[in-house]
Amino acid sequence: QVQLVESGGGLVQAGGSLRLSCAASGRTFISRAMGWFRQAPGKEREFVAAINWRGGSTDYANSVKGRFTISRVNAKNTVYLQMNSLKPEDTAVYYCALSKYANYRADGNDYDYWGQGTQVSVSS
Numbered sequence: 001q002v003q004l005v006e007s008g009g010g011l012v013q014a015g016g017s018l019r020l021s022c023a024a025s026g027r028t029f030i031s032r033a034m035g036w037f038r039q040a041p042g043k044e045r046e047f048v049a050a051i052n053w054r055g056g057s058t059d060y061a062n063s064v065k066g067r068f069t070i071s072r073v074n075a076k077n078t079v080y081l082q083m084n085s086l087k088p089e090d091t092a093v094y095y096c097a098l099s100k101y102a103n104y105r106a107d108g109n110d111y112d113y114w115g116q117g118t119q120v121s122v123s124s
Contacts, residue, residue: 022096
């Protein structure tokens with residue numbers, strides 16, 4: 001069984017930065033891609049970023065490209081999401097997820113473990 005625990009969310013002004021962390025239990029973390037998704041009130045869950053199992057390849061939603069950076073430290077079973085130049089439209093609950101596969105995916109159906117989520121709120 002794998003458990004994912006996110007941390008690092010909070011309230012920040014537009015233009016500010018936050019770094020989210022996701023700590024994973026279990027050995028399967030090292031061999032699988034990881035992703036970040038978000039869900040704003042009244043909206044569907046959307047893909048934010050993903051990273052392959054080695055950390056050498058990444059993918060981003062167009063809305064966050066150039067502002068967010070996903071990374072991972074397999075020795076710590078942890079994946080990060082550095083969020084810079086935050087905008088009010090980035091406000092959402094952010095979830096980390098463990099993929100079924102080694103290479104990154106943008107479809108939430110390709111992930112089988114999810115964290116509980118962490119709230120990110122950006123004020124204008």
